[in-house]
Amino acid sequence: MNIKEASEKTGVSSAAIRYYEKEGLIPAIDRSDNGNREIDERIIRRITFARQMRAAGMSIENLRRYIQLFDSNEDNTREQMDLLREQMTQMEEKRDDIQAAIDHLHYKLDHYDDHMQSAEDELRELERKHDNQK
Template sequence: MNIKEASEITKVSSDTIRYYEKIGLIPPINRTSSGIRDIDERIIGRITFVRQMRSAGMSIENLLLYIHLVDSSEDHIAEQKDLLKQQLSVMEEKRDDLQAAIDHLTWKLDHYEDHMVKAEAELTRLEKKHVQDQAID
């Protein structure tokens, strides 16, 4: 299949597939006699794997290392698991940061009348004072 068809199947843009090939995230793609990429199921599997790992937040750099370990003829299961554990830790930290932001906004909404209205009034007062002070100078 050509790159457009592969893009539709994998939900990865043609440009991204070319980039993944260029940097070695997917193996070199065979070409037809006219130079058109001829993508097979092996490449589709790799593109899908890379997309899933990127969706899990893995950086290109770590994904390149992970793919290298997978493709190695030696056993690198411990290193692969370490990379996955590191990524899990990164994602858990992001989740915790997001949850803290959600909790903060929820609190602000729950206390809008007794907190936010006063805080916003104070911001407005300070802004007006600043404008007045600037006009005097």
């Protein structure tokens, strides 16, 4: 499979696949005789994994660190797991931040009919509700 097909299959642009390879987010890709990348299912899975982690906000730097551990032959299970746990914690925080924002906007939408004269009214209302929860 050439890079264009891989791009279509994974939803990652050809340029980004090259970039990921150069940055060590995916393994080095074998070349065919003419020097073109010959992409197999193993690489597709690695690209897809990278895409998923990137979509969840994992930085290039952290993803590279993890992949380097992962692809090394040494037993660095401890470090890998620590890194994974650290990333999961960050993702959970981000997920919760987003959920809080969704709840906030949901509240705004639900109360649009009641009082929409001014920004202040609405913000006071939100503030009051927030205070009551404490």
